[in-house]
Structures are given as C-alpha cells and as structure tokens.
Amino acid sequence: MASPVAAQARKLLRDLALRPPLLAARSQAVQLTPRRWLNLQEYQSKKLMSDNGVKVQRFFVADSAKEALEAAKRLNAKEIVLKAQILAGGRGKGVFSSGLKGGVHLTKDPHVVGQLAKQMIGYNLATKQTPKEGVKVNKVMVAEALDISRETYLAILMDRSCNGPVLVGSPQGGVDIEEVAASNPELIFKEEIDIIEGIKDSQAQRMAENLGFLGPLKNQAADQIKKLYNLFLKIDATQVEVNPFGETPEGQVVCFDAKINFDDNAEFRQKDIFAMDDKSENEPIENEAAKYDLKYIGLDGNIACFVNGAGLAMATCDIIFLNGGKPANFLDLGGGVKEAQVYQAFKLLTADPKVEAILVNIFGGIVNCAIIANGITKACRELELKVPLVVRLEGTNVHEAQNILSNSGLPITSAVDLEDAAKKSVASVAKK
Numbered sequence: 221m222a223s224p225v226a227a228q229a230r231k232l233l234r235d236l237a238l239r240p241p242l243l244a245a246r247s248q249a250v251q252l253t254p255r256r257w258l259n260l261q262e263y264q265s266k267k268l269m270s271d272n273g274v275k276v277q278r279f280f281v282a283d284s285a286k287e288a289l290e291a292a293k294r295l296n297a298k299e300i301v302l303k304a305q306i307l308a309g310g311r312g313k314g315v316f317s318s319g320l321k322g323g324v325h326l327t328k329d330p331h332v333v334g335q336l337a338k339q340m341i342g343y344n345l346a347t348k349q350t351p352k353e354g355v356k357v358n359k360v361m362v363a364e365a366l367d368i369s370r371e372t373y374l375a376i377l378m379d380r381s382c383n384g385p386v387l388v389g390s391p392q393g394g395v396d397i398e399e400v401a402a403s404n405p406e407l408i409f410k411e412e413i414d415i416i417e418g419i420k421d422s423q424a425q426r427m428a429e430n431l432g433f434l435g436p437l438k439n440q441a442a443d444q445i446k447k448l449y450n451l452f453l454k455i456d457a458t459q460v461e462v463n464p465f466g467e468t469p470e471g472q473v474v475c476f477d478a479k480i481n482f483d484d485n486a487e488f489r490q491k492d493i494f495a496m497d498d499k500s501e502n503e504p505i506e507n508e509a510a511k512y513d514l515k516y517i518g519l520d521g522n523i524a525c526f527v528n529g530a531g532l533a534m535a536t537c538d539i540i541f542l543n544g545g546k547p548a549n550f551l552d553l554g555g556g557v558k559e560a561q562v563y564q565a566f567k568l569l570t571a572d573p574k575v576e577a578i579l580v581n582i583f584g585g586i587v588n589c590a591i592i593a594n595g596i597t598k599a600c601r602e603l604e605l606k607v608p609l610v611v612r613l614e615g616t617n618v619h620e621a622q623n624i625l626s627n628s629g630l631p632i633t634s635a636v637d638l639e640d641a642a643k644k645s646v647a648s649v650a651k652k
C-alpha cells in the first residue's frame with residue numbers, strides 16, 4: 221500500500237534521525253545524522269527518571285481496558301490521568317480512529333478510565349507528529365493526576381553546533397510550545413554545558429529562574445534539572461524532553477511528560493535500555509532489515525535503491541526523481557559489509573511488489589566492491605531475480621567487482637556513474 225507523503229516524511233525524519241528538537245530547529249540549520257535513535261515510550265522513560273530521583277507521578281501501565289480500570293482503582297488517586305502510549309508527541313490534541321478525541325484524559329472516576337481506554341487501545345491515534353492514519357495504541361498509562369499551576373518546557377540535547385549538551389527551556393511550555401518558539405523566540409532560553417565540567421549550579425539556577433520558578437520552587441527546579449542532566453549523561457541520551465515541566469499548587473516541580481532518545485552507538489553499554497525497544501511501531505520490514513544491520517525505508521515509487529550511507533541514499537533518490545523516476549524504497553547497507561547482508565538486502569528489496577527495477581549504488585570506501593558483487597550474483601541466482609538490475613559500483617576493488625558481474629552471465633546492467641545508473645534504471649521501468 222502506498223504510504224502518504226506525510227508518513228514518508230516522518231519515516232525519513234525518524235530513521236535518519238533528521239530530527240533536531242523543535243526548538244533547536246528554529247535557530248539552526250537542519251542536521252542530518254545517518255543513524256536511528258532509539259525511542260522509548262513515555263512510561264519507560266518515566267521509569268528511568270523516577271529511578272534516578274526525578275519527580276514523576278505514580279503510574280501503572282495497561283494493555284487492556286479491564287487492566288486500565290483495575291489500575292485506576294489501584295491508584296486510589298483523587299484524580300486520574302489516562303494517556304495513550306505512542307512514540308509521537310502532540311497526543312493531547314490527537315484523535316483516535318475510534319472517534320475519541322484527545323490522547324490524554326483527566327477524570328476522577330476509575331470507570332471512566334475503563335471506558336476511555338476501550339476507545340484507545342487497539343485504535344490508531346493521529347497527532348500532528350504521526351502519519352495521517354495515526355499510530356496504533358497498544359498500551360495506556362494510568363497515572364495519578366496532579367493539578368498544574370504552570371507549564372514550562374525543558375529539554376537537554378546533544379547539539380552539534382555547540383559541540384556538546386545544551387539545556388533548552390521556556391517558561392511557556394505545554395501543548396503550544398511550537399507556536400511559542402515561532403512567535404516568541406525570546407522566551408526560549410539556552411545553557412550550553414561543558415561536558416567535562418558538567419552542569420554548574422549557577423546554570424541550573426539560571427535556567428530555573430528563566431523558567432519562572434520562584435522562591436523555594438527555584439531550588440527544587442534547579443535540583444530536578446541537575447538530576448535530569450545526570451540521567452541524560454548516564455543513559456547516553458541524545459535528547460531528554462520534558463513538556464510540561466510543571467509546578468503544582470502544592471509547590472511541587474513535576475515532569476508531567478517525558479521523551480528520551482538514545483544514542484544507538486552506546487547500545488553496547490546500555491543493554492538494559494535497548495532491550496526495552498519493543499519495535500512495535502516499526503514496519504515489519506524495518507525490523508527484518510534491522511536484524512541484518514540494514515536500514516530500510518519504504519517510499520512510493522517503483523525503483524528499489526540499494527545504497528551505502530544515508531547521504532548517498534538521499535542523492536540516489538534525488539537523481540532518480542530528476543530523471544523522471546520514483547524510488548520505491550531504499551536500503552542502506554552501512555559500513556562493514558558481509559556477503560550475506562547483500563543477499564538479505566536483495567531479498568527485502570524484491571519482497572516489495574511495487575518494485576519494478578533495482579538500482580544498486582555503492583561507493584566502496586570501507587566497503588569492498590568485490591564482496592558486494594559476489595553478494596549480488598549469489599542473490600540474483602538464488603532469488604531468481606525477475607526485475608531489471610542496474611549496478612553502479614565505485615571505489616575499493618571495483619575492477620575485480622566489475623569482472624565478477626560481467627562474467628556472471630546474469631542480465632545485469634552496469635552503469636559508469638550515478639547519473640548513468642539513474643537514467644538506465646528509469647528507462648528499464650519505462651520499457652515495461
């Protein structure tokens with residue numbers, strides 16, 4: 221099924237981690253980092269936070285309406301907040317495919333929690349950060365609601381332009397933070413943190429003040445900010461976003477929402493965190509690709525692209541467009557390639573019925589082209605490839621690779637450069 225443009229865009233953003241947090245995006249050029257950042261659900265992030273001294277509400281997690289009702293009773297709270305768990309933000313203003321409006325609901329009655337959960341679990345929730353059709357909700361969070369007297373915004377992120385972590389905050393947090401960032405950029409405050417020295421008391425205090433915390437709340441907020449920063453470092457986060465970072469009429473500073481992204485390169489030392497990745501919001505084919513260390517992105521057209529590196533993937537898609545074609549997907553092979561990966565890559569690419577041609581565009585810097593060529597010929601034979609295949613290889617061992625391809629007796633079209641490859645693959649589709 222063809223995914224709408226918005227969904228494609230979202231996938232691209234997510235998978236290429238082309239996602240500077242909203243606030244940073246206003247003031248800096250967009251940055252592209254070719255890797256995926258692990259996301260956790262709010263309840264998982266909040267567990268990490270509460271384990272590290274950060275103030276969050278009491279909560280339970282449920283995956284059925286019955287469980288949600290029981291959890292609501294068990295909470296024994298004056299008021300309850302029920303929150304759909306999806307990775308996208310903007311849930312408060314979202315709409316479910318069941319017709320229910322709002323992914324965040326407050327009620328005093330546990331039975332209402334049960335009724336609302338019934339209209340959430342199993343349905344799609346669409347927000348301004350999801351594809352149009354929304355994302356399926358499998359779990360809800362049932363938490364003790366607290367009154368909020370003020371909503372502020374706080375994020376900690378790794379910012380390349382500052383070569384390190386930055387605190388970003390605004391006294392006007394809540395569901396309209398994007399508008400604040402656009403219309404009142406003077407209400408966005410930043411503190412660059414020296415990663416060696418760590419966060420200074422004066423920085424935490426200044427941010428607390430800029431966020432508008434007064435009297436004893438200022439120290440409390442500063443303490444929470446420091447704890448959040450220490451957590452950020454400890455768990456190898458690339459981003460911790462708390463919106464709202466709120467205060468209650470009783471004088472508590474509380475993290476009402478939580479969004480944490482993690483650096484995939486730290487997986488080796490954050491095994492417990494990466495084990496929490498349930499991948500349920502991924503497309504099955506993405507998960508299959510991930511098993512072989514491949515990154516798959518589905519698109520709308522009919523030319524499959526097999527590339528190495530996110531930059532080359534983008535360039536390949538662009539040049540196909542420029543030549544009048546449309547990419548069906550792209551599969552990024554990354555760096556250290558094994559022959560078996562090439563085989564799996566072809567299997568995934570050809571599993572998509574939209575695919576009418578395959579364009580291989582590999583630039584062998586680290587990659588040895590001969591390994592790619594052997595993988596390609598093996599895959600062509602074993603998968604009995606039915607669609608035209610255009611191959612452009614360049615770099616390490618390219619002559620041996622070309623010999624392997626031309627001596628294979630397989631109907632493989634060689635291309636001398638990217639432009640040539642794009643033209644030939646577009647032509648091969650047009651001929652049909």
Ligand code: GDP
Nearest residue numbers: 301309310311312324365366368394395463477
């Ligand atoms: P998001 O819309 O996906 O960012 O979800 P949030 O968790 O931020 O919730 C959306 C909004 O619901 C927040 O900005 C708050 O205004 C409100 N909200 C969330 N939890 C509570 C709560 O415990 N008490 C009150 N009074 N409001 C809450």
Ligand code: MN
Nearest residue numbers: 309463464477
């Ligand atoms: Mn929020």
